[in-house]
Amino acid sequence: MKTGAMKLGPWEGGTRARNVAGAVGAAGLALTLLGGMLGDPRRALYAYLVAFVYWLGIAVGALILLGALHASSAKWPVVLRRFLEAVPASLPAFVVLFLPLLAGMRHVFSWADLGSLEGELRHLVEHKRPYLNVTFFAVRAAIYFAVWIGVSHLLRAWSLRQDEVGGFDLTRRQRRLGAGSLPLLALTMSFAAFDWMMSLDPRFFSTIFGVYWFAGSFLGAFCLTAVAAAATRDDPAQFGAHMNLEHFHSLGKFMLAFVAFWGYIAFSQFMLIWIANVPEEVPWYIVRTSGGWRWVGVFLAVFHFVVPFFLLLSRPRKRDPRRLARTAVWLLLVHWLDLYWLVMPVLSEGGPSPLPWDLTAFVGVGGIAAAFTLWRMHGIAPVPLRDPYLADSMRYLPP
Amino acid sequence: MTSWVLGEFVEEEPLLEAARTLRAKGVTGLDLHSPYPLHGAEEALGLRRSTVPLVALVAGVGGAVSGYLLQWWTVGIDWPLNVGNRPPHSPPAFIPVTFELGILFASLAIFLGLLFAYFEFPRVHHPVFEVEAFRSASIDGLWISAAVGRTEADGVAAELRRLGARSVSIVPGEGAP
The missing domain is CATH 3.30.70.260 (ACT domain)
Known part of the structure; x- marks a missing residue:
């Protein structure tokens, strides 16, 4: 692995993986569409919504991580930064993937179809009309995507240009934009969570809801990086081979921190609403803690927080890429269940009723996003070749 | 010696x-x-590897368990209190104190353990500082x-x-x- 950074060229691999991911994704989406046409379109759209916010959340989480690392002038992650630039490069694909939700809005969001509501709920939705209306919803979505795609495009473009011209000026620019964009990214992600998940139940409101989605997605971004790094450890043409055990150890520490952060946010939201017992808020949790959903909630508390927390306390596990990647895969799976538990009870009170469309939508959106990302990674160096801190990063040894 | x-x-x-x-x-x-x-x-x-993380883990888990038991016994069993008509033994309400006691015990164990066991207080400085050139x-x-x-x-x-x-x-x- 002592090949030296200067011999690294553009990555020419990944075509096979891209084709497979694209085919699987297209098949998944086609099957989900078929499920929507044959069965309940509303149910298929909800399965699609869970998959959409899952993959999009990880892409935006990776973008926020990239901005945060620039903001802190971090040197150690330079070797894995190209991957964090590549994951948000999938965001334009999500604009297209958002269209089915926009088209099927009336099936997904009860507030979009005022005629279907009655009584007090109708009165409440009318009151919220200035915010919850179809036009403003679409405009907001456009703003979110514009911010995310704009920031991710600039950060990536400057990093790629540095591969050719070198120098410190482009590093300084990335740091300024990375730091400056954080408030915008935080607000857009938070409001996207309000729009796309919290408004499914127009009565419910929780200011921390966006942070909840962010916590799981940010953790997902670390997990995806750890999995990708562990999977590419033997291929010198990719970034994983240039990471040492200290990088994996640091990724593991971040995973531990954000498992704890997710647990803290999830419990804070639950405890405050449970203890206040206010009629507008508490039904949301009553649905999610009764019937079959109760056991999903308990499962999440144990297997999204307690067990991963104690697993990740172990230093040998964090320093073993394979074991760390296994933990990361597990966390990526339970993160999907977490979003399923947030979204699906709106449709099936009483307990989960899994359908094949949950799986096809998951691999459909994921496959398309992965194929798009691999396409954008093709022909690009796997590490920022002329970043002034690349050498520092490659001999990273924490004090 | x-x-x-x-x-x-x-x-x-x-x-x-x-x-x-x-x-x-x-x-x-x-x-x-x-x-x-x-x-x-x-x-x-x-x-x-240092033994400090192990001390912190054991003390932290011990603190969390004793924090929970303390609330369960006092509020749930010995003197049941009706707060907002919730059951006397309400786990969500007990979690914050459980968490805080876990942190408190872990940090006190590290502090006192370092002071008395690792640094051998009341010895105020290590003997190597007797050498002026040190x-x-x-x-x-x-x-x-x-x-x-x-x-x-x-x-x-x-x-x-x-x-x-x-x-x-x-x-x-x-x-x-």
Whole structure:
């Protein structure tokens, strides 16, 4: 692995993986569409919504991580930064993937179809009309995507240009934009969570809801990086081979921190609403803690927080890429269940009723996003070749 | 009684080499002192992982368990309180105190454990500070220290001179040899 950074060229691999991911994704989406046409379109759209916010959340989480690392002038992650630039490069694909939700809005969001509501709920939705209306919803979505795609495009473009011209000026620019964009990214992600998940139940409101989605997605971004790094450890043409055990150890520490952060946010939201017992808020949790959903909630508390927390306390596990990647895969799976538990009870009170469309939508959106990302990674160096801190990063040894 | 043998080096590599050599000869109680982090020091000293994380884990889990039991017994069993018509034993309401007591016990165990067990309070400074020249360890000096039996001190001192120490001192321990 002592090949030296200067011999690294553009990555020419990944075509096979891209084709497979694209085919699987297209098949998944086609099957989900078929499920929507044959069965309940509303149910298929909800399965699609869970998959959409899952993959999009990880892409935006990776973008926020990239901005945060620039903001802190971090040197150690330079070797894995190209991957964090590549994951948000999938965001334009999500604009297209958002269209089915926009088209099927009336099936997904009860507030979009005022005629279907009655009584007090109708009165409440009318009151919220200035915010919850179809036009403003679409405009907001456009703003979110514009911010995310704009920031991710600039950060990536400057990093790629540095591969050719070198120098410190482009590093300084990335740091300024990375730091400056954080408030915008935080607000857009938070409001996207309000729009796309919290408004499914127009009565419910929780200011921390966006942070909840962010916590799981940010953790997902670390997990995806750890999995990708562990999977590419033997291929010198990719970034994983240039990471040492200290990088994996640091990724593991971040995973531990954000498992704890997710647990803290999830419990804070639950405890405050449970203890206040206010009629507008508490039904949301009553649905999610009764019937079959109760056991999903308990499962999440144990297997999204307690067990991963104690697993990740172990230093040998964090320093073993394979074991760390296994933990990361597990966390990526339970993160999907977490979003399923947030979204699906709106449709099936009483307990989960899994359908094949949950799986096809998951691999459909994921496959398309992965194929798009691999396409954008093709022909690009796997590490920022002329970043002034690349050498520092490659001999990273924490004090 | 224990004596401390101190050797001052100018370069990093001879210092690390001296630590390796002394360790290979079976000298225990070795330590290195430098004004900046020395990469390779842990390996040269053959340090095992610190026991502090284990102390923190055990104390933290113990604190969390005792915090929960305290609330369960006092509020749930011994003197049931009706708060907002919730059951006396309401786990979500107990979690914050459980968490806080876990943190409190872990941090107190680290603080008191370091103070009394690791730093041997009421000893207020380590005997190596008896040597006036040792203050260079926080300026520009690289030091090795060995805690050895009083009878071995001269031998270790001679060995340090042979390994290239610029100056060697012995701090005699207190009490009978």
